[in-house]
Amino acid sequence: MLVQIDQELCCGAGSCVRTAPEVFDQRDEDGLVLVIDEKPPAHLHDAVREAADICPAAAILLDEQDA
Amino acid sequence: MTTSARTDSGSADRADALAFPAPKSAKCPFDPPPAVDRARAAHPVVRATLWDGTSAWLITEHEHVRQVLGDKRFSAEGTRDGFPYLVAGVRELVRTMKPTFFRQDDPEHARLRRMLTADFMVKRVEAMRPEIQQLTDELLDRMIENGPEADLVADFALPLPSVVICLLLGVPYEDHRFFQERAAALFSLQATAEEVRRSQQELLTYLAGIAERKQREPDGSIISRLVAQGELDFDEIASTGRLLLVAGHETTANMIALSALVLMRNPDQLARLRAEPALVKGAVEELLRYLTIVHNGIPRVAAEDVAVGGVTVRAGEGVLCLVNTANRDERVFPGGDTLDLGRDANRHVAFGFGVHQCLGQPLARAELQIALETLFRRLPGLRPAIPFEDVPFRHDQAIYGLGALPVTW
Numbered sequence: 001m002l003v004q005i006d007q008e009l010c011c012g013a014g015s016c017v018r019t020a021p022e023v024f025d026q027r028d029e030d031g032l033v034l035v036i037d038e039k040p041p042a043h044l045h046d047a048v049r050e051a052a053d054i055c056p057a058a059a060i061l062l063d064e065q066d067a
Numbered sequence: 068m069t070t071s072a073r074t075d076s077g078s079a080d081r082a083d084a085l086a087f088p089a090p091k092s093a094k095c096p097f098d099p100p101p102a103v104d105r106a107r108a109a110h111p112v113v114r115a116t117l118w119d120g121t122s123a124w125l126i127t128e129h130e131h132v133r134q135v136l137g138d139k140r141f142s143a144e145g146t147r148d149g150f151p152y153l154v155a156g157v158r159e160l161v162r163t164m165k166p167t168f169f170r171q172d173d174p175e176h177a178r179l180r181r182m183l184t185a186d187f188m189v190k191r192v193e194a195m196r197p198e199i200q201q202l203t204d205e206l207l208d209r210m211i212e213n214g215p216e217a218d219l220v221a222d223f224a225l226p227l228p229s230v231v232i233c234l235l236l237g238v239p240y241e242d243h244r245f246f247q248e249r250a251a252a253l254f255s256l257q258a259t260a261e262e263v264r265r266s267q268q269e270l271l272t273y274l275a276g277i278a279e280r281k282q283r284e285p286d287g288s289i290i291s292r293l294v295a296q297g298e299l300d301f302d303e304i305a306s307t308g309r310l311l312l313v314a315g316h317e318t319t320a321n322m323i324a325l326s327a328l329v330l331m332r333n334p335d336q337l338a339r340l341r342a343e344p345a346l347v348k349g350a351v352e353e354l355l356r357y358l359t360i361v362h363n364g365i366p367r368v369a370a371e372d373v374a375v376g377g378v379t380v381r382a383g384e385g386v387l388c389l390v391n392t393a394n395r396d397e398r399v400f401p402g403g404d405t406l407d408l409g410r411d412a413n414r415h416v417a418f419g420f421g422v423h424q425c426l427g428q429p430l431a432r433a434e435l436q437i438a439l440e441t442l443f444r445r446l447p448g449l450r451p452a453i454p455f456e457d458v459p460f461r462h463d464q465a466i467y468g469l470g471a472l473p474v475t476w
């Protein structure tokens with residue numbers, strides 16, 4: 001799984017940081033989201049999928065094919 | 068015919084439209100109004116008539132609420148024709164005053180919101196936890212000292228988020244009576260246009276005064292930083308400050324009070340929370356879902372024709388996204404009319420959805436988690452001091468809640 005974020009879309013609500021803190025963080029300057037683990041281990045995939053689902057701005061891009 | 072929605076082939080049937088807001092049931096004051104439940108059972112997109120005779124579509128299902136709030140073709144610009152208002156005074160206000168980003172679309176909305184996202188981001192709020200804990204304990208110390216009776220709203224639920232937002236903004240808490248009264252007028256569905264206008268104006272003048280003071284005496288507060296950055300003028304800083312001040316205390320205060328009440332009414336759930344303090348995070352999500360205090364819908368207006376749930380919403384027509392019924396959607400939350408603190412409620416839309424989703428949600432969560440855990444830990448015998456039938460629910464407010472909650476322990 002490859003995790004990316006579209007910062008143009010991100011509204012900094014922080015849902016992903018709450019749902020998968022091992023994978024997402026927020027930038028100190030403006031609170032926009034950073035991916036800290038682009039290729040998270042398998043046990044985090046469900047949490048990442050949930051984060052992408054509840055992202056209010058649809059800013060999380062998942063590539064499930066990426067190995 | 069019970070369906071009140073216009074399908075693609077038909078036209079809106081005004082005679083059939085539901086009068087909105089509809090009254091809640093006195094027996095189940097935590098549930099959406101029975102008339103709304105009946106209408107959504109017939110069709111998920113409901114034609115409604117508002118107080119001023121205008122119409123709006125009620126969007127009642129989880130999927131459609133997310134679709135509409137996530138779609139840029141639905142505008143949050145309160146100045147557009149067709150934008151649904153539930154209060155005359157607030158509708159007048161948008162004609163005369165510059166809106167905040169709350170009622171603007173991107174890119175202007177994003178530009179202004181991004182000046183504040185870091186202040187409310189998860190790790191910043193996490194760092195505030197010890198301070199929020201201390202404020203919570205101080206309020207409870209005072210309650211216990213003056214006990215064993217208190218008004219949980221005035222003595223606990225309201226002051227906690229008010230003090231916190233004051234500290235963040237750099238507004239003196241001593242002035243709380245002044246701004247709480249004016250905030251209440253802005254949220255009242257009964258307030259006259261003149262009351263709303265005067266409350267708004269007085270709050271703006273007050274906050275512009277604070278901005279001027281920060282220019283002379285800068286500190287670490289949000290208002291002080293906005294002044295120092297120099298990107299916004301004093302009027303814009305005042306209106307941003309007004310938004311945060313009002314949004315930052317009424318909402319959380321009502322959630323604390325309603326949560327305390329519903330937990331006292333569900334002793335088995337409360338016992339579970341007490342036995343397992345780690346449950347508090349999930350419990351707060353479930354309480355946000357179950358109580359959904361933004362109970363009259365999130366307003367938008369269609370900028371183009373858009374199909375939603377088998378209905379074509381025409382350009383210029385208003386919609387109200389009913390997050391309270393979306394949060395009871397059986398397909399997403401099975402058995403959703405029951406409070407279940409062990410449920411995974413993470414997909415609730417109590418904070419909205421789309422780019423306007425609540426900016427203050429990490430703060431609201433931390434306040435709720437700390438307030439509820441500490442309240443029931445320190446006052447294990449907490450119970451209402453009046454019969455449930457006498458609890459004053461705030462039906463006539465944009466934000467649902469309690470006017471008072473007399474308790475004893």
Ligand code: HEM
Nearest residue numbers: 168169314315318319322361417418419423425426427431
């Ligand atoms: C439990 C408490 C709260 C609830 C249920 C709540 C709910 C909401 C909802 C539903 C929206 C979306 C409105 C829309 O889309 O038109 C919103 C927006 C907003 N909330 Fe909250 N809120 C809460 C607490 C707070 C707090 C503590 C703050 C602190 C400052 C805050 C600040 C804001 C702001 C600034 C917006 C506008 C965001 C935007 O338009 O981009 N809220 N809130």
